[in-house]
Ligand SMILES: Nc1ncnc2c1ncn2[C@@H]1O[C@H](COP(=O)(O)OP(=O)(O)OP(=O)(O)O)[C@@H](O)[C@H]1O
């Protein structure tokens with residue numbers, strides 16, 4: 001193969017994927033951007049007029065509130081998932097190969113079950129006469145059922161369960177990939193177990209944790225079935241509203257505007273979090289010696 | 291500080307990685323553990339550092355038994371076989387790590403880290419990350435990181451094995467020089483005899499988790515006590531046979547072909563009737579031997595190779611093949627096929643029990 | 646029209662990919678039906694009715710299944726101008742949204758002879774569609790809970806306001822077809838109408854704190870009823886029987902006035918196979934198909950000549966009952982749908 005061909009080969013190999021992305025992703029996206037600036041009436045989308053009406057509408061307290069709630073719930077879920085997944089990943093990463101694979105499969109299993117089926121399962125557990133409330137009542141801890149469903153708690157529980165693997169998997173891969181000599185070297189230099197974790201294990205796994213959290217967060221922002229089934233209409237999230245606006249009201253301009261805002265908000269958060277990780281990387285040690 | 295290992299044992303499944311090792315390393319000594327791959331060198335170092343817990347035996351540092359002391363509380367630092375530098379920390383922070391852990395004051399950390407970097411000739415590279423410096427520089431970072439905390443004992447696990455030949459030679463000298471200056475008790479693990487000879491005050495030769503012999507480089511080279519040490523530490527001419535007689539610090543061995551060879555022995559040498567080998571280093575074999583070379587053989591030259599500083603001659607004497615490393619002189623060496631007389635002094639030959 | 650060109654050409658490309666192997670062979674011999682993946686799919690694909698259609702008409706019937714009427718109509722509208730489907734079958738309110746956007750052809754009495762057998766009510770928007778069968782908006786209550794608490798079984802719409810039922814209710818949101826009818830009934834009950842919907846929203850607001858969930862699927866109603874998280878629901882009458890059949894002790898009832906939720910069929914304007922489209926619509930409103938819908942799923946046929954027998958006959962409205970059905974002002978519903986939905990989401994949905 002000559003040098004020219006070798007230089008072009010990667011691009012050639014990327015071509016099919018690029019084409020698929022263009023047709024399946026980029027063109028609809030451009031169409032959505034355009035739609036979001038058009039007018040709307042029951043007769044359909046009005047492409048003759050250009051207007052910011054859809055965006056203005058999103059700034060009213062109701063829509064802003066739904067965006068705020070979606071963002072808040074998604075962040076809470078990501079934060080709790082990160083805290084819960086970390087010890088699990090640490091534990092799994094130090095097991096033998098076979099046990100690791102088995103446990104990962106166990107944690108992967110919720111992802112293999114249909115979201116709707118999962119949500120119905122949660123209904124049986126979280127309902128006012130569900131397993132959890134029955135246990136609480138039997139133990140005499142509560143008289144009235146604790147509301148675990150049709151509120152944010154239900155959505156948070158359901159999504160932590162549903163999207164756990166997206167934090168666990170990259171984190172496990174990073175932790176299992178850390179050379180054990182690095183931990184021993186730290187211990188050898190006088191670091192106690194907690195310091196080894198703080199100075200070596202944690203910083204080395206932080207990029208993977210952040211990557212997992214970002215995936216988890218975007219999945220939370222986009223989640224539809226779980227909030228609808230476990231939160232109901234009382235926990236309105238953007239995806240739910242976007243569904244109704246697009247498919248029930250057939251108000252495509254507003255739906256497109258919502259998608260745009262969601263996309264931009266998510267991108268901004270992703271970029272911000274990467275900045276934070278990158279800047280936190282420098283001088284972890286010596287600055288701490290003060 | 292002096293370090294003592296008492297009958298140390300460690301098994302991994304059915305492999306005895308350490309099989310009863312006992313030795314004592316004096317304060318300020320440069321001590322090497324020499325042996326082939328898999329003989330347990332790394333495991334011994336890790337046991338000293340506290341990464342591996344021995345099944346039996348004790349590690350005693352300056353008179354205190356530290357066998358059960360946790361990893362972080364031992365005053366020994368280890369330079370890992372692969373350096374184990376922290377990839378997320380700068381060279382400076384890597385070196386500062388141990389000082390931060392010891393809660394040394396900030397100003398002092400700065401001066402000590404800079405001193406350590408200067409000591410290993412890395413001044414000015416502090417702000418780079420490990421991935422941004424060369425392999426030789428990484429090795430020196432690892433050394434600086436271990437030295438800067440002024441440990442009682444410095445452990446080096448094949449620190450030079452990843453370097454190219456030239457850099458390795460250079461680093462050998464530097465390492466020994468730094469050790470002398472700092473005066474720190476040091477244990478070096480290596481499977482390279484030249485490295486061990488060049489750097490060590492004393493050497494322990496290991497085989498399959500056991501100590502074969504402990505001694506100065508000269509003792510190891512010139513008076514090997516076992517067949518393993520003799521062959522591992524360099525080339526040997528071997529005469530296998532049965533010990534006939536031992537007297538006056540001399541033993542004579544009869545080979546199956548009827549040849550008699552003698553060697554100087556100590557009291558613990560194999561007695562009459564034992565199967566044993568007489569061994570002579572090639573450079574002790576002389577051509578046209580002088581009067582004091584009392585062991586003599588008639589031989590036919592098979593090949594002659596010019597090595598610069600010496601000439602390697604291979605010759606045949608009856609059924610035995612002989613190697614001789616001869617000094618290069620003005621006279622041309624004998625050609626293949628020439629009949630020659632080769633000889634050595636009894637005092638230059640050693641007797642070891644049959645392997 | 647140019648407006649949907651990008652979307653439709655994309656869809657065309659996708660459809661071409663999907664259909665490429667069979668299209669060449671069955672050119673003009675295929676009819677595509679855009680409808681639900683639920684009982685329609687069961688009937689056509691598992692119970693052999695697509696094969697019957699082929700035997701009777703020679704056309705191969707392919708179902709394009711969607712989950713909800715909203716998705717069905719949104720898909721149809723996205724294909725506006727260059728449709729890949731021939732016939733659409735979905736709920737009335739959604740269907741009318743499509744009519745409004747001009748995506749349907751007028752049915753031809755000559756090519757759809759069964760139209761002559763339909764009740765007058767079935768005629769949608771001057772022939773832009775035809776009601777095939779209707780479900781009625783009903784209620785269902787959890788018998789065990791009602792018995793245990795000694796509550797009287799509900800009979801009328803007004804029963805839903807009973808104070809002891811607070812915290813027991815499952816009501817469909819206004820985005821759901823049944824929810825629209827329920828909102829209209831609440832408005833009418835309180836002196837309002839489609840054009841004066843405020844009393845309806847006021848009543849909903851009063852009910853809202855006592856609503857366990859604003860539920861859109863009968864499966865979820867079933868789960869919540871079974872777990873006794875709720876004991877009175879407003880939903881499709883036949884759904885009540887389905888839930889009961891799966892072992893949950895719910896009793897369905899039809900309150901008066903009775904609202905119907907019609908299912909409408911019609912042909913896409915510019916359909917690739919207009920002859921096949923007419924044949925399919927004619928078949929969908931034929932006696933055997935509607936009799937089967939009635940017997941199997943309890944749907945009330947809009948074809949006068951259909952006789953429903955068997956165990957589900959009880960669910961099907963009789964001719965007399967059909968006469969007492971009330972209709973709603975669909976033009977207003979259509980114009981106000983998005984507004985009501987928005988209002989529901991803002992004012993009602995989040996009330997606890
Ligand atoms: N963690 C472990 N688990 C099982 N076996 C081990 C372990 N560590 C070492 N061994 C075995 O113990 C023996 C000694 O290993 P060690 O690493 O001490 O050898 P070494 O002398 O350092 O070799 P090298 O020169 O190749 O580094 C080997 O047979 C090795 O396979």
Ligand SMILES: [Mg+2]
Nearest residue numbers: 331332333371
């Ligand atoms: Mg080793």
